[in-house]
Amino acid sequence: MNSKHILVVEDEPDVSELLKHQLNNAGYEVTIAEDGEDGLRKVRKLMPDLIILDLMIPEINGLEVCKDIRINPTTEHIPIVMCTAKAGEIDRVLGLELGADDYVTKPFSPRELILRVNNIFKRNKVNKQTGKNWLKFGNIIIDKNSHEVRVGNSIINLTPTEYKILILFSDRIGRVQSRENLLRDVWGYEADIDTRIVDTHVQRLRTKLLSSSNHIVTVRGFGYKFLTETA
Secondary structure: OOOOEEEEEOOOHHHHHHHHHHHHHOOOEEEEEOOHHHHHHHHHHHOOOEEEEEOOOOOOOHHHHHHHHHHOOOOOOOOEEEEEEOOOHHHHHHHHHHOOOEEEEEOOOHHHHHHHHHHHHHHOOOOOOOOOOEEEEOOEEEEOOOOEEEEOOEEEOOOHHHHHHHHHHHHOOOOOEEHHHHHHHHHOOOOOOOOHHHHHHHHHHHHHOHHHHHHEEEEOOOEEEEOOOOO
């Protein structure tokens, strides 16, 4: 067992039991919540390592659950994988904007979902780098030891994925990063995945960086790059 605990918030018993079986086989401990209210209660009580969240759930819908998790300082760090219907593109985008780390569309392969879960845990491991453990770019200060990011005197609350993107940018200053490169190096995807997930997370990161957002520059037709100084 890898000792990671996953909360599955899903109201369809067949789906939740299948996920529990597959995740257990992959070495994860799994708890099921059948609606949004129960899901939030179990998030606060159990503090799982990751949440698989269906959007179409009773009591409190998945978007509101995601929003509640992200605005709560005690739970904002927990990775979230959303499950959406193929027709729910707007809900999917809203979920990513609210801070979900990844998504799968129904019907999905349990193997694909487990791959995405594994990738999230892999990229969220503490990065044991040698040398300088803090970085400063203008008003942006990154403390790699504590994973704390500040803009001026204010602490910026980033999701694990947003933090990973910022660290990758800071390691590749001035080099254009294509959306495909970011999908591979942040999300761990080699396959042809919708690159809008990259744009949504970069936009969220820019919003949180406030007046320092212009360190991240869009290179039209190519991707993004990070500058140490801004105009």
